[in-house]
Amino acid sequence: MKNKKITIYDVAREAGVSLATVSRVLNKSAKVAPEKERMVLDVIERLNYRPNEVARGLARKRSTTVGVLVPEIGRLSVAEMLSGILDTANMEMYKYSTLIKSYASDLDLFKKYWEDLLSNQVDGILVMFDYITDEIQEMIENSPVPVVVFASATDSETLARVSIDYEQAFYDVTKYFLDNGNDDVLFCTRNYTSALEVQKRGYVRAFSESGRPVNEENILRVYRSYEENYEFAKEYLTTKKPQAIASTSDSAAIAFMNAALDLGIKIPEELEIISFSNTKTSQMVRPGLTSVSYPIYKIGVFSMRLLTKIMRNETSDENKFIEAHEIIWRQSTRKQK
Amino acid sequence: MKNKKITIYDVAREAGVSLATVSRVLNKSAKVAPEKERMVLDVIERLNYRPNEVARGLARKRSTTVGVLVPEIGRLSVAEMLSGILDTANMEMYKYSTLIKSYASDLDLFKKYWEDLLSNQVDGILVMFDYITDEIQEMIENSPVPVVVFASATDSETLARVSIDYEQAFYDVTKYFLDNGNDDVLFCTRNYTSALEVQKRGYVRAFSESGRPVNEENILRVYRSYEENYEFAKEYLTTKKPQAIASTSDSAAIAFMNAALDLGIKIPEELEIISFSNTKTSQMVRPGLTSVSYPIYKIGVFSMRLLTKIMRNETSDENKFIEAHEIIWRQSTRKQK
DNA sequence: CTGAAAGCGCTTACAG
DNA sequence: CTGAAAGCGCTTACAG
Numbered sequence: 001m002k003n004k005k006i007t008i009y010d011v012a013r014e015a016g017v018s019l020a021t022v023s024r025v026l027n028k029s030a031k032v033a034p035e036k037e038r039m040v041l042d043v044i045e046r047l048n049y050r051p052n053e054v055a056r057g058l059a060r061k062r063s064t065t066v067g068v069l070v071p072e073i074g075r076l077s078v079a080e081m082l083s084g085i086l087d088t089a090n091m092e093m094y095k096y097s098t099l100i101k102s103y104a105s106d107l108d109l110f111k112k113y114w115e116d117l118l119s120n121q122v123d124g125i126l127v128m129f130d131y132i133t134d135e136i137q138e139m140i141e142n143s144p145v146p147v148v149v150f151a152s153a154t155d156s157e158t159l160a161r162v163s164i165d166y167e168q169a170f171y172d173v174t175k176y177f178l179d180n181g182n183d184d185v186l187f188c189t190r191n192y193t194s195a196l197e198v199q200k201r202g203y204v205r206a207f208s209e210s211g212r213p214v215n216e217e218n219i220l221r222v223y224r225s226y227e228e229n230y231e232f233a234k235e236y237l238t239t240k241k242p243q244a245i246a247s248t249s250d251s252a253a254i255a256f257m258n259a260a261l262d263l264g265i266k267i268p269e270e271l272e273i274i275s276f277s278n279t280k281t282s283q284m285v286r287p288g289l290t291s292v293s294y295p296i297y298k299i300g301v302f303s304m305r306l307l308t309k310i311m312r313n314e315t316s317d318e319n320k321f322i323e324a325h326e327i328i329w330r331q332s333t334r335k336q337k
Numbered sequence: 338m339k340n341k342k343i344t345i346y347d348v349a350r351e352a353g354v355s356l357a358t359v360s361r362v363l364n365k366s367a368k369v370a371p372e373k374e375r376m377v378l379d380v381i382e383r384l385n386y387r388p389n390e391v392a393r394g395l396a397r398k399r400s401t402t403v404g405v406l407v408p409e410i411g412r413l414s415v416a417e418m419l420s421g422i423l424d425t426a427n428m429e430m431y432k433y434s435t436l437i438k439s440y441a442s443d444l445d446l447f448k449k450y451w452e453d454l455l456s457n458q459v460d461g462i463l464v465m466f467d468y469i470t471d472e473i474q475e476m477i478e479n480s481p482v483p484v485v486v487f488a489s490a491t492d493s494e495t496l497a498r499v500s501i502d503y504e505q506a507f508y509d510v511t512k513y514f515l516d517n518g519n520d521d522v523l524f525c526t527r528n529y530t531s532a533l534e535v536q537k538r539g540y541v542r543a544f545s546e547s548g549r550p551v552n553e554e555n556i557l558r559v560y561r562s563y564e565e566n567y568e569f570a571k572e573y574l575t576t577k578k579p580q581a582i583a584s585t586s587d588s589a590a591i592a593f594m595n596a597a598l599d600l601g602i603k604i605p606e607e608l609e610i611i612s613f614s615n616t617k618t619s620q621m622v623r624p625g626l627t628s629v630s631y632p633i634y635k636i637g638v639f640s641m642r643l644l645t646k647i648m649r650n651e652t653s654d655e656n657k658f659i660e661a662h663e664i665i666w667r668q669s670t671r672k673q674k
Numbered sequence: 675c676t677g678a679a680a681g682c683g684c685t686t687a688c689a690g
Numbered sequence: 691c692t693g694a695a696a697g698c699g700c701t702t703a704c705a706g
Binding site: 052053073074076080090098115226251258281283285297 | 342394412439595618
């Protein structure tokens with residue numbers, strides 16, 4: 001560690017010009033005589049001057065920093081979206097720094113981080129929340145800076161957002177099962193919160209349309225870890241014989257699959273399984289796991305792009321992007337591609 | 338979006354005190370008369386005042402922000418480490434904001450982001466780099482702010498860092514294979530850079546000790562995607578019959594495993610496989626994949642903690658933490674637990 | 675095209 | 691215990 005901090009004053013003195021001029025060549029914000037510009041640029045180079053973004057932020061009242069709030073950075077899908085967000089934020093035309101907060105699906109933590117981000121004067125915020133409650137929506141609507149919601153279930157028609165149609169995705173999967181003679185469709189989900197509501201709606205709709213009743217007992221809350229789910233599945237499948245499983249969680253889907261195999265239940269002949277996130281694991285397991293695939297990385301890219309537009313006041317006619325989902329058929333279903 | 342920015346001036350005026358007093362109660366930096374303190378606190382509450390961290394950072398010359406440089410945020414292990422870093426950074430006693438940059442394993446991008454972080458006046462930097470070259474090491478040593486290196490291979494004895502002993506891990510795995518009668522040990526790695534050197538050293542050492550020669554052709558560079566690796570493995574295993582595989586990449590290990598199974602090669606009887614990262618997938622596949630496990634989350638926690646100590650000038654007698662690794666034995670090896 | 679000056683919203687010696 | 695004032699390192703009208 002060394003390096004004495006060198007400031008714009010040093011550059012101005014050394015180059016024999018005023019602060020203002022240095023600032024102008026730095027920001028290309030106004031015409032500067034070519035010779036002076038050269039001088040300044042030379043000095044900057046020689047002194048290895050690096051503008052202080054914090055001072056800059058204060059002076060121009062823009063931090064060129066955006067905040068990102070995610071429920072759990074350790075989730076593979078989240079990491080993948082962050083990847084899209086960061087890549088976009090750092091593109092030449094954008095160049096935003098990103099302050100990332102992972103709130104562990106905890107509402108209080110979410111609120112705290114939200115305040116933290118505002119304190120840090122972010123120019124905009126990207127929010128991912130499994131389900132946008134009224135409270136969260138109100139926070140967003142009262143935000144002093146633009147907010148874009150991504151990969152979140154919501155009923156709002158006004159929020160700027162990019163995600164997929166969760167209800168439709170669950171509908172599609174359930175309908176496939178029902179259309180193929182399965183009455184007893186298990187619905188496994190990890191978070192038994194209101195997030196469930198939007199998704200459950202698709203499940204219920206498919207049942208209604210097919211004229212069959214929904215059995216509430218078939219809506220299962222599963223665990224976080226694979227081991228727990230495996231034990232649970234093994235016990236469950238010993239007494240009950242569902243015909244099909246739709247799971248929001250990859251780990252639960254695979255736990256059920258492995259448990260079934262270990263119990264001698266044939267897949268997909270006796271039990272069909274579809275998972276709601278097409279992670280790398282889905283293709284590595286045997287039999288391959290049929291999954292709903294959606295453009296995770298792209299959702300990150302689009303949400304950052306949308307936020308940028310709004311921050312720049314580019315009147316975007318469209319502030320809502322619903323990405324298409326698709327079912328990737330593998331060996332855990334009778335239909336295979 | 339609404340909310341007119343309210344500043345410390347507004348609070349001072351409203352509470353009938355000076356700026357300085359408000360600042361004191363905000364920072365608890367000096368004694369303030371209890372009644373005045375109450376007043377100020379009340380006004381803050383009522384006005385919903387939120388200190389501007391950017392102005393604060395400028396004034397006190399500390400941003401309470403740290404930078405994090407990772408090769409690829411989308412990698413599950415990276416996400417998990419970030420999880421540990423963020424959790425620690427946000428703990429009451431620390432409270433650092435984190436500026437995260439993912440440089441796509443690109444040296445130029447790394448350098449750019451490095452400068453960006455310094456421009457943003459971070460108080461410290463956490464660096465992950467598959468292998469710390471001399472160039473990187475020099476950047477770190479010349480950094481104006483403290484730097485902690487994590488989960489990176491390096492020969493440096495001076496850098497503050499926390500990681501595992503890569504050489505030893507590769508040695509352990511190779512030795513297991515050699516001790517159990519496998520001469521033909523494939524070594525699969527994704528990045529054929531100097532990172533390889535440190536790891537290869539363990540592989541080579543095990544061979545030397547056992548008095549057997551290393552066959553350079555057994556050092557394989559694999560692909561990024563599972564599909565490519567699967568195709569490659571299938572072709573490879575058709576002509577060659579290795580007895581054991583040590584792979585730095587989970588996806589390659591599983592690709593070889595599935596390809597072998599599809600070719601009728603028995604695992605582990607005819608081919609043993611060990612992977613170098615114990616991801617969730619390792620336990621979900623059948624047969625279970627024996628893997629080297631190391632405390633990923635903990636490495637994040639420790640590195641952030643170490644950085645904090647250095648930033649606070651707490652003379653840490655120890656600036657190097659090497660976490661223990663462990664082999665989790667599953668069904669892809671003859672030894673199973 | 676260029677400089678002097680005010681201002682961004684805070685903190686922190688310095689006096690008292 | 692408290693306030694006036696300088697300063698953190700920039701940007702940006704305002705004159706010229």
